[in-house]
Amino acid sequence: MDEHLPEPIRAVEHELTALLRRGRAVSWEIAREVHPNLEPNTYGLLLWLRRSGSIRLTELAARLGVGKGTLSRQINALEVLGLVHRDPDPSDRRAAQISMTDEGQRRFDVARAARLGEFLRALDGWPERDVEEFARLLGRFNDSWQ
Template sequence: MDEHLPEPIRAVEHELTALLRRGRAVSWEIAREVHPNLEPNTYGLLLWLRRSGSIRLTELAARLGVGKGTLSRQINALEVLGLVYRDPDPSDRRAAQITFTEEGQRRFDAARSARVGELLRTLNDWPARDVEEFARLLGRFNDSWQ
């Protein structure tokens, strides 16, 4: 089968595999820096939470592409660690808004800043238009892969 794949597709698969491997390693590092007992797969969850400030569990589950049950278990673990809390949603008392605690946000930001520094150093020599195009293409790829 591999010999029948067009070379650009094989190249994308190879580069995507390398990116995902590095991404998992970074997620492990950041998770451990945020809290030693934090599951590494929660980095994406924390990043979405950081970007949105406060978000409903159902909306977060949809954005992350995970089931509400799975996400609820992850949120429970984050609550136990003191990193997030739930508040009743003012527009729907049956729903909850998930928000970082002050400590959770401080820890996440501190752990993430070192990794963002690495990203800035990696892309420092790229022209701004290339970085913009790279972000646009990654966004298009992620939007298409659902």
Template sequence: MDEELPEPVRAVEHELTALLRRSRAISLEIAREVHPEIEPNAYGLLLWLRRCGSTRLTELATRLGVGKGTLSRQIQALEVLGLVRRDPDPTDRRAWQLSLTEEGQRRFDAARSSRLDQIWRALEDWPAQDLADLARLLSRFNDTWG
């Protein structure tokens, strides 16, 4: 089967593997900057909460591609650390709106600044069009795959 695929597909798989391996290591570092007790996966969760401000658990689970049970456990751990809060959803008494606390937002913003600096150092010599193309193609890939 693998031999039947075009070489560029195998090359993309190879590069994604390298990127994901490197990303996991960076996510662990960045997550520890937010709080020494959070899981590496929490960075992506915090990023979505920072981006959307407030969202329901079901919407967040769909965006992140994880089960509600797994996400609920992660949220609970972040609540205990004082980084995330649940507020009653004004449109549905059975649901909750999730958002970052002020402390969560402050810690996340500081850690994200560090990550953005790392990305910028890696890409600062790239032509602007290459950088725009990378962002566009990564977005297209994520939209297609997710």
């Protein structure tokens, strides 16, 4: 089957595989920097929480593309670690708003700064237009998976 695929598609698969492998390794490192007991797959969850400030569990699950049960278990674990908290949603008392604690934000920001430093080093010397185009194309690619 592989020999019937166009070379650019095979190249994309190869490069994405390398990127994802590296990304998993970096996520393990950053997760451990945020908290020694943090699961590596929660970095993306924390990034969404950091960007949104406060968000309902159902909305966060939809944005992350995960089930509410899975997300609820992850949120529970983050609550136990003191990184996030739930507050009653003022518009619907049955629902909760999830946000990061001050300590969670502080730990996340320190760990994220290290990750962004890695990006800066990796993209050092790239023309700004190339970085902008790279970000645009990655966004387009990610949007096509939704």
